[in-house]
Amino acid sequence: MKHYADQGYEIALDDVGAGHSGLNRVVNTTPDYLKADIELVRDIYKYKKKEIMMKLLLDYCNATGAILIAEGIETAQELECLHSLGVHYGQGFFLGKPERAFGNISAESEEILERLNRRKNILFLDISGK
Numbered sequence: 001m002k003h004y005a006d007q008g009y010e011i012a013l014d015d016v017g018a019g020h021s022g023l024n025r026v027v028n029t030t031p032d033y034l035k036a037d038i039e040l041v042r043d044i045y046k047y048k049k050k051e052i053m054m055k056l057l058l059d060y061c062n063a064t065g066a067i068l069i070a071e072g073i074e075t076a077q078e079l080e081c082l083h084s085l086g087v088h089y090g091q092g093f094f095l096g097k098p099e100r101a102f103g104n105i106s107a108e109s110e111e112i113l114e115r116l117n118r119r120k121n122i123l124f125l126d127i128s129g130k
Contacts, residue, residue, distance in 0.1 A: 001029050005030075010032040010033065011029060011030070011031040011032050011033070012031055012032065012033035012034075012035065013025060013026060013029060013031045013033070013034050013035065014035045014071075015035065015037045015038075015071075016034045016035060016036055016037060016057065017036055017037035017039060017040045017053065017057075018037040018039065026060070030064065030066075031066055032065075032066055032067065033066060033067045033068075033069060034057060034060075034061055034066055034067070034068050034069065035069045035070075035071050036054060036057055036068060036069065036070045036071060036087075037071065037072075038071050038072030038092075040053055040054055040057075040070075041054075041070045041071060041072045041073060041078055041082070041092070042072060042074070042078070043078070044078055044081050044082065045077040045078060045080070045081040051081065051085065054070070054082070054085055054087065055085055058085060058086055058087060058088075061088070067088045067089060068087050068088045068089070069087075069088065069089045069090065069091065070082045070087045070089070070090040070091070070092075071090075071091050071092060072091075072092045073090045073091065073092030073093075073094045073095055074092050074093050074094050075094055076094065076108070076112055078092075078094070079094060079095070079109070079112060079113075079116075080112070080116065083116045094106070094109055095109045095113075096109065
């Protein structure tokens, strides 16, 4: 991985929190992006331990300059919880179904994002295609 990073590639680790993307891999790789596994996201607002783990990942990302992406957001409650924690970006069916390029997000998702972004000066959804 260091070889690719030295050439200017950005490194992303997917499914962090799942079996094959353990903490050792995170520490040894020093990724630019971490994608939190859907199991950490699912019903996060119901489980304090999931919130704590997500916050730990976020603290790590903030300390190392990495970007945390929550995958699998499927409800307004999950979106609001992740936003309140300060997670950088998110993706999931609640925000919009996967599309080839710059697809529209649902009206309900857009309304919630606008309301949340008025409270905090961060943009939670990246539709730049990056």
